[in-house]
Amino acid sequence: MLPGFGLTLGCTVTYLSLILLLPLAALCAQAASLTWAQFVETLAEPRVLAALRLSLGASALAAAIDCVFGSIVAWTLVRYDFPGRRLADALVDLPFALPTAVSGIALTAVYAPNGWIGSLLAPLGWQVAFRPAGIVLALAFIGLPFVVRTLQPAIADLERGLEEAAASLGASRTRTLVAVVAPGLLPALLTGFALAFARAVGEYGSVVFISGNMPLETEIAALLVVTKLEQYDYAGASAIAVAMLVLSFAALILVHAAQRLASRRAGSAVR
Amino acid sequence: MSVHAERLTKTFGATRALDSVSIEVESGSLVALLGPSGSGKTTLLRVLAGLEFADPASGPILFDGEDVARLSVRERRVGFVFQHYALFKHLSVFENVAFGLRARPRRTRPPRAEIRRRVGELLERVQLQDLGERLPSQLSGGQRQRVALARALAIEPRVLLLDEPFGALDAQVRTELRRWLVRLHEDLHFTSLFVTHDQAEAMEVADRVAILEQGRVAQVGTPEEIYYAPATEFVASFLGEANRFQGAMDATHVAFGPWRMPIPEDAPRGAGPVRVYLRPQDVEVERPEASSPASTPARIVRLHAAGPAVRLELALSDGTPLWVEISQRRQAALALREGARVGVHPRAWRTYR
């Protein structure tokens, strides 16, 4: 047996307690200082409800968009060779590496009505920045690497024999993709969706610049937490924070359960 | 359905996997493609299936006279059984077998009841009638392989192609499944080719064996022909064991090791150096006192009596080792022991220049 178990475990638990558990306990205690009725009332306040609904809806939509385009991006990066493939592959990580404030002002600059792309959309009557569409754009930007990086290994691990078998049985390429490839990628896609969604629900930096922050319209939950805090409404801020945590944990737990189900179906001998 | 392919060449980058291969398969026969890894046997199978396309200069691939070389795998109607089964993990056994029928365009797709009936029949044929609702992950290796076979047969293939069909199974299941495949083949009489690197498997299962070497067909023949009359030195060295000698031939005799043997009537002649292959079974062992004029003395270094045949490791008088195999009965008659002296001479051998 290696030495040092007690010492290192003790340090780990202490550090986790001080940095992680104690602060979270403070959050729970603060939220618990409200009665259940007060808690519900805080969340049911129109402005809060609108913000939570917006965060939830925009996050789900953004994660769905990431799933569509992320699938295409991941597929082409794994399966095809084309000029610029390595650069494109590296670019996928950028939303993760770029500080969120920078992403926020950059997206705003590009998609504002006078920006490079915004000015092209404006004549069509489409405004992105300072609208819910802008929030979805920023969240899709932030979530993209999660979907792509979850799908890439899954696509690379697809057994080519399955596709060849489907072809030898006379299935068209489309049918092969729908009936054989897609079910194989579904667990990874679900995971990617959940990761992107969980990240998006709490996202702040990349959204506040592009969202316009109009109460009831383009104000996200994370911003409302900051607003409440600035008004010294600690309990209100904590209630919203708890609601956000519950949403993103629920997404992760749901997907975890779905994955377990899927891996049980596929069995241990998945070769 | 007969298969006839000519001058198939396939290059991957700088490697030539197939080098102008021609092959002829009679309708209803079961042919083994045998060779070491990298000999092109799997590539040949995949080219016949349409999973790979041969280089443009290649000749035709005729299924009963119809050139299918330009048809895609979807249009060729070949049954292909993959080495690792390639079963659809998310579909039940029943749905796996029904896949090919359901995948047909609406015009030619059989009605539901008909699909149900045909899949049921096939599952019965492969003795899996009770497991239709299982998922592949709930089956044993041998069962999976049978599902893969039923799935391939469901599309009523013109040819059945099997890539190392028993490669992933353990020894006992392997033997069972081999015999089962031979029986199935006798019942249904489909034309089929299978790839293997296992000589025993090829010899036991196939009507005819094609030996591949570096992208070329070295020899095609019945298992007996291949074994007892290897056409090339490669085939002789690849199949079974042989004692190898450097020898010399003159007009009437060939000299190798301690022997100088007359060249048989039908054997190739011509003076010069040769390499001689002498199979362990083709060596006559006698008591030293009863030895014939051709015999040369040898000493038994080691004797392995386990198994159907007795294997002897001999040392000729100059110390050259010689492997010999004799029957248990012959061993009993001669009462051989390690260290004993015997006389040996070759009964049959093959020479290559």
Add this chain to the structure above:
Amino acid sequence: MSAQGSQRPSQSPIAEPAWVRRLLVGLTLVFLSLVVFVPLAAVFAEAFRKGPGAWWRAISDGETLSAVRLTLFVTASAVPLNVAFGLVAAWALGKFRFRGRGLLVALVDLPLSISPVVAGLVFVLLFGARGWFGPALREHGIQVIFATPGLVIATVFVTFPYVARELISHLEEQRTDAEQAALSLGATGWTTFWRVTLPSCKWALLYGVILCNARAMGEFGAVSVVSGHVRGETNTLPLQVEILYNEYDFVAAFAAASLLALLALVTLLAKTLLEAHEARTAARGSGSSGGAGRSPTAKELR
């Protein structure tokens, strides 16, 4: 060429027709350009809109420079703390199997699933003027929130998983044979750690440090909540970007942002090089694979 790719006999049966491939590649390039590349380019375009001189004046401005210094200080405090924690946690959680280990590993990952704003909020609740410890600390003249210590603590909170998870997953994959051998040869536990374990996981450590460093320098939400935005004092570089932007000083905001974007590009480059290095080592058949190696999974990105 034509839309009849599927008819060409040279094509693999499990590839999409050529026109579909071209369409998908086109979509990939267009999507990545519109959503990722163009915004990145915009950062530098906006930063240099009024020429390099204006850019230089913007980043050599006193407040921006002090924001840079503060960011470097916060990072230089948080990263070593997290490296120390990462090594200790990796030893306990990566080399040993015990009940409750799964829970601890999940706790290590937890901050990645917590909104940065909430991460800031919890420390306000602890150390704020009306928090659990705020008043007591204030009596001793210690201010945490709206001061540098708060920035460091919040940064530690959001970044500590990066080093720890890399090292834990690296040590999990490794067997303990080498350590056992060293111990049987009479080495002390401490020597074994320094001479055997640490060298074996140096690449995973470096990978974790790079990710941790990038997040620490770029963190916005959590530090925004605890900083109080005192100009020249508690503004890190990302917060300075926000202030300049909200004051419509776009050239200065983007100039500061360009420094952070540069940091992101260096991070990506380092990450790519490390992954290539690991791929080469893996190809050479050396069994030591680590966090640095595998093509990154999404979980590692969070």
